[in-house]
Amino acid sequence: MAFLGIDLGTSGLRALLVDAEGCPIGSAERAYATHHPHPGWSEQNPKDWIDALTSAARELRVAHPEFADLKGLGVSGHMHGAVLVDESGDPIRPCIMWNDTRSHEEAARLDAIPEMRAISGNVAFPGFTAPKLEWVRAHEPENHARVSKVLLPAAYVNWYLTGDYVSDVSDCSGTGWLDLRARRWSATLLDAGNMRSDQMPRLVEGCTPAGQLKTELLSEWRINHPVIVAGGAGDNAAAACGIGALSEGQGFVSLGTSGVLLLARDGCDPAPETALHSFCHAIPGRWYQMGVMLSATNSLNWLSRISGQSPAALTKALGADIKPPSNELFLPYLSGERTPHNDAQIRAAFLGLDTQTSLDDMTRAVLEGVAFALRDSAEAMKATGAEIKVLYAVGGGAASRYWVELIATILGTCISLPKGGEFGAALGAARLAIVAATDARPEDVMRSPDYCDRITPRADLLSAYDDAYERFKDAYPAIRSVQ
Structure with missing residues (x-):
């Protein structure tokens, strides 16, 4: 048996073929373009996703005979995007992406509705789907009138694969229309956003079957037996499945362009006033919370550009062991901030x-500022009763042991570095397919990876960094008052 995980990323698609144990067989990647017709706008053509999937599947079929034994597949997608389709399932306009900010006024109006935060568990951010539809209603009424279904990117791929309009609850948690606790569409929120329930896809859990691969695709892919398509997941929920973060307190810190601190939760304890994201997990009866900072490695990349030194050279110059907090302080708000300020x-x-x-002093301050911003998210989670029990570090910034030790010390928790291999969203999507197609227990399939290093906090610096974090917290309102 073989299973396929499809990760529909912002810059490209990755298809990962695994065996019944979740071990990689092969992978294929395809890039596609993002278009920016106006400042703050970000759009993609859904047809490009299908072309990328078709090409990647063909490569895997030719290169790996195991592809013919495909039993299930799952799709992970970038969240919040608005794919508007007509009665024939054809896109009416390009997909408005998660990082599109045109609907900030519509988001503010929706967020002012008391039921929005109470039911959805989240702030109505401009990147969410509901504000985008309100923007279309105001600025493209002819397109809004033609909308038969609103699909997230992963749900659009699900439709292509199965012929059914179906999405999973983890992905739909970021629309602004989902009742987070009940894990179903909210009639109240849909009405507030001038949408109808019949315009929404059918909801399933991510690790349950969403349908079967269409007959024409079975023929095209040269498969002569049914293939289950799992519900799938939003990208961060899929990444949590890939790294085995299913239960209370298990999670990861991601040091990419933006920074993410994610923890799985056994219960639903949203705190929208903190600008935490609280979403359904891809596993039934579980949720996750996520703090997001907008400039993690991007802060180091910025310093690299203006200094003429590579990021690796900047961090290498600091040595192997972290030092006491620097006298300099960096607030990493190069592109604004999400958690906890929503600013x-x-x-x-x-x-x-x-x-x-x-x-070197400025480099230390930048790394510390990013770590302090991640602690902002950790403190917000603690206020809801969360406790960090298991934490992995992933993303490009995790290559700096200095940075990871700094974060471990500022968070006051051990951080593990996974061994090289697969543990991302594509593996998470494949694992969802395994569970959906075989009825295996998620806990048996979605295991945590082995780690190559476990980094502990520097006990001798905990107090000093606690004091430095208090200084960091005090700086935001002071700077905000003069900007």
């Missing part, structure tokens, strides 16, 4: 620079 207008700042400040 699109705030911008970054250096404090405490003097004539003796060196590039």
Whole structure:
């Protein structure tokens, strides 16, 4: 038996073929373009996703005979995107992406409705789907009138695969229309957003069957038996499945362009006032919370550009062991901030620079500022009763042991570095397919990876970094008052 995980990423698609144990057989990747017709706009053509999937599947079929034994597949997708289709299932306009900010006014109006946060468990961010539809209603009424279904990117791929309009609850948690606790569409929120329940896809859990692969695709892929298509997941829920973060307190910190701290939760304890994301997990009866900062490695990349030193050279110059907090302070708000401030207008700042400040000092301050911002998310989660029990570090920034040790110390928790191999969203999607097609227990399939290093907090620096974090917290309102 073989299973396929499809990760529909922002910049490209990754298809991962695994065996019945979840071990990789082969993978294929395809890129596609994002279009920015106006400042703040971000759009993609859904046809490009299908072309990428068709090409990647063909490559895997030719290269790996095991593809003919495909039993199930699952799709992970970038969240919040609005794919508007007509009665024939054809897109009416390009997909409005998660990082599109045109609907900030519509988001503010929806967020002011008391039921929005109470039912959805989240702030109505401009990136969410509901504000996008309100923007279309106001600015493209002819398109809004033609909408038969609103699909998220992964749900559009599900429709292509099965012929059915179906999505999973983890992905739909980021629309602004889902009742987070009940894990179903909210009639109240749909009405507030001028939408109808018949315009929504059918909801399933991510690890349950959503349908079967269409007959024409079975023929095209040269498969002569039924193939189960799992409900799938939003990208972060899929990544949690890939790294085995299913139960209370299990999670990961992701050091990519943006930064993410994600923890699985056994219960539903939203805290929208903190700007935490609280979403359904791809596993029934479980949720996850996620803090997001907008400029993690992007802060180091910014310093790299203006200094002429590579990010690796900047961090290598600091040595192997972390030092006490620097005198300089960096607020990593280069593109605004999400958690806990929900402030699109705030911008970054250096404090405490003097004539003796060196590039190494500035590098330390940047790494510390990102770690302090991640602690903001950790503190918000703790306020809802969460406790970090197992934490992995992933993403490009995790290659810096100095940075990971710094984060471990500032968070006051051990952080493991996974061994090389598969543990991302594509593996998570494949694991959802295994569960959906075989009725295996999620806990038996979605195991945590082995780790190559387990980094412990520096006990001798905990108190000093606690004090430095308090200084960091005090700086935001002071800087905000003058910007």
